[in-house]
Amino acid sequence: MNETREVVVLRYGHRPGRDDRMTTHVGLTARALGADRVIFPDNAGQSAETVRDITGRFGGPFAVELREDQKAIVRDFEGVVVHLTMYGEQVQDVAGAIREAVGLDEPDVLGEASAPRDLLVVVGGEKVPWALYERADFNVGVTNQPHSEVAGLAVFLDRLFDGAELDREWADADRRVVPEATGKTVVDADGDSEGTRGDSEGDGEDSEGDGEDSEGDGEDESDEPDDRD
């Protein structure tokens, strides 16, 4: 979302078959909630394909990488490393410090904002090595309860960006969903049939779907794309 600071999500570990959907959802959540890039283990090619496909249709910029060297990526990362884990410090306690460390904090009236620094957010899949806890600048728990790495990533990114990610605009999209109170309207990204509606700014109006360009066929696929497993 920012030209001077890259936010990268690393999915650490992947078991083909069993983890396909979770890894896909980590990638799509990273994209939708403001990260610039996701790195998957090199055995997660199917998930990478799905995330690239969504990016091609719904826009970017967003990069998907397959890499073998998970440990080296973390070790050598030049920037701030956050590791999401249920054993970590509570997100509500450390989000401010993380924002400050990467230069996302608002400067005081007389102060100066920190310089932008890149951020690596590590999302555990398979068991992660203890060295990751030690290398991480912040081990962060979104609650200290067992739940979902996708949920943890989502809440973390929303708090990191303080909601600004929800208003980001998308480039090179083929299509765009028009937010509305009751309806399922998708328009061509460059041929908006509802010219008065901004790309990412809701106007609060209750717009009833007019059926134009609508995929409303009485059924819905919800937020979840098919990842072909």
Added chain:
Amino acid sequence: MNETREVVVLRYGHRPGRDDRMTTHVGLTARALGADRVIFPDNAGQSAETVRDITGRFGGPFAVELREDQKAIVRDFEGVVVHLTMYGEQVQDVAGAIREAVGLDEPDVLGEASAPRDLLVVVGGEKVPWALYERADFNVGVTNQPHSEVAGLAVFLDRLFDGAELDREWADADRRVVPEATGKTVVDADGDSEGTRGDSEGDGEDSEGDGEDSEGDGEDESDEPDDRD
């Protein structure tokens, strides 16, 4: 989280096998982020068992139900119905109205808070019927991008409760994770070896794991429990 208002998450649709992990994660996310109850379709018994098991170990109160009559639950719900969908109004635009509708808004100095009302949050799995869009009081999109129903639920609950869910306390837990900067410490819930640390209030100190009662074996299972699929 509240004695006078129940927040219920309904997982709409479930394909055994393929959806087991996603449904489990919906349930665990609902529990961890402040809902009082989750309802799964009656063919999601395995996911229900996993969520109940986590609740037994890490505490509640949190209820898990298996129900056949998804449509009737939505139709007959006495309270506010929110349907999470990528086609809906943007969460940043409607969260305030939803908080107000269920009595979670803060009253003005001279005003009066709305009466508490129950809330049903519907999370789509398989294709959902068009009637759900029409019945819902709010169709809500956490971004209008395709990503993950687990991520959408997490951000929605965090914004619904305005972060208060992160400080909730757990009853009848066997064990409790101690949040810390570098470590993986789990203590008996009623035999806290670190008496000065509150149940859910981080003190910001960098506590190094002392190894007591620690599960730190150099490996981590991350936030994700094994759901035995």
